[in-house]
Amino acid sequence: MYLSFLLFFCYYLPLLISACPIYLTISLDSKTLQDAYLEINWGPECHDHPEWIGIFSEDPSTTYFHPEARITNINNSSGKVLSNVKVGKLRFPHGWNSNDDNTVPIEYPKGKCLPYYVASFNGSELLTVECLKIQPNWMSKLEHIAQMPLKDLFIPVKTKSVLVKDYVVAQQFDVWSQLVFGVRYLDFSIGFDKIADVYDTSNADNFCIVNENKLVQPLRGVLKDVKRFVQLSHEVVILDFSSFPIGFYKHPERHSNLLHLLHEEVGDIVYIRNTSASEGMKQCFELTIDEIRKNNKYLIILYPVQELPYPESESKILCPNWKRFSTAFMNTSEVLDYMRLLFSKKDTSPVQNEGWVFQATRSMEQSLNNKKLETAKERAGILNPKVTSWLKGPWSLTANVVALDYFSNTNIIDVAIYANMHKAFNMANKNFVNFEILSN
Incomplete structure (x- = not known):
């Protein structure tokens, strides 16, 4: 039996012999995060059902506390229940709040539980405990992962933007909070605010993040948050400038001004590409975390360099965008078929040995096909749990970048970390010795 399989089996053994896997997520039914309710999730493959599952404000494995919420009658192999x-x-x-002072925060290599716990029981017997947690240091601390190229990692993503209007909001958390939770790939659409241009001829503060053709927030502030986070955490973060829907058409000079802003705000922590063929030039998706972090660099910037005029188009701080695949105009069954094609990596798959982004989102137009105008939250509430469940199988081992709106109603961060642990172990032990045990 292969050693890598044995470790993978041993790692998941507690889940296999427990009553069933459980975890917490945050509901998308409220207008604000503060008013959002916690969701109790169990499964997949939950066959030995617990008698009850409860939510606690402190760790019930240390001292028993009265549950704040409790559910019973758990009969299905997987499910989700909205708590009160x-x-x-x-x-x-x-140290991990965006408004904390600049003291160095404590590192949490295995994550840090917030005061939201979920536990399963048979009577008073505790079976399993999980929590809602932050993962500010997972990538820099996961064993062997620093030697893996980016194209072989499962990288969790937030998509587009933050806004508090029902039909265009795409996240409950700001960029800083998403990074603290464990997101490592930020997908940006950028617009140019022409009105602001009247008052600011420098152009730098006219660049805004866009979501569904709405200007959301200035880019400069987001870049400052990203820079501060990576300097505290020493984590590698990928910034993907994927589209420019507002104010860039026939304005190549605005791409040049945006490049200037990137140099100004994050230029000192961006990986500088080696363009010397004699030294073995690599594609950015072939770089390892160790190679990126050399000389205290933490950011990779993906950009459609063809939009820039020469010589900016050859900037060494920019990498070409990776392949992108979207489910925006698909129904749920079509999404499953599409994932089967992409994640199989067979000869017929458009994904091979390269960096790629799977964008699991549903467009507003697709919701109209169902004769109902769904908000971004409603669309994510339908699609996210299904995609995350499908990724918990072998597809997680072929995933690269997976983008979701509202990652908070999933456990996509944990799914990615578990998959990367298995990938990293396989890479570190590829020259294993296979001992065959014979019995008389």
Whole structure:
């Protein structure tokens, strides 16, 4: 039996012999995060059902506390139940909040539980405990992962933007919070605010993040948050400038001004591409985390360099965009078929040995096909749990970048970390010795 399979089996053994896997997510049914309710999730493959599952404000494995919510009659192999427990005011450990001072925060290589726990029981017997957690250091601390090329990693993503209007909001958390939770790939659409241009001829503060053709927030502030986070965490983050839907058409000079802004705000922490053929030039998706972090660099910037005029189009801080595949105009069954094609990596798959982005989103136009105008939250509420469930099988081992709106109603961060642990172990032990055990 292969050693890698044995380790993978041993790692998941607690899940296999437990009553069933459980985890917490955050509901998308409220207008604000503070008013959002916690969701109890169990499965997949939950066959030995617990008698009940509860939500706790402290770790029930250390001292028994009265549950804040409790569910029974767990009969299905997987499920999700909305509790009556609100998230309330969410605070991270000191140093990991965006408004904390510049003291160096504590590192959490295995994550840090927030005061939201879920546990399963048979009577008073505790079976399993999980929590809602932050993962600010998972990539820099996961064993062997630093030697893996980016194209072989499963990287969780937030898509487009943040906004508090029902039909265009795409996340409950700002960029800083998403990075603290474990997102490592930020997908940006950029617009140019022509009105602001009247008052600011420097152009730098006219660049805004866009979501569904709405200007959302200035880019400069987001870049400052990204820079501060990577300097505290030493994590590698990928910034993908994927589209420019507002104000860029027939304005190549705005791409040049945007490049200037990137140099100004994050130029000192961006990986500088080696363009010397004699030194073995690599594609950016072939780089390892160790190679990127050399000389205290933490960012990879993907950009459609063909939009830039020469010589900016040959900038060494920019990498060409990776292949992108979207489910925006697909129904649920079509999404499953599409994932089967992409993640198989067979000869017929358009994905091979390269960096690629799977964007699991549903467009507003697709919701109209169902004769109902669904908000971004409603669309994500339908699609996200299904995609995450499908990724918990062998497809997680072929995933690269997976983008979701509202990652918070999934456990996509944990799914990615578990998959990367298995990938990293396989890479580190590819020259294993296979001992055959014979019995008399």
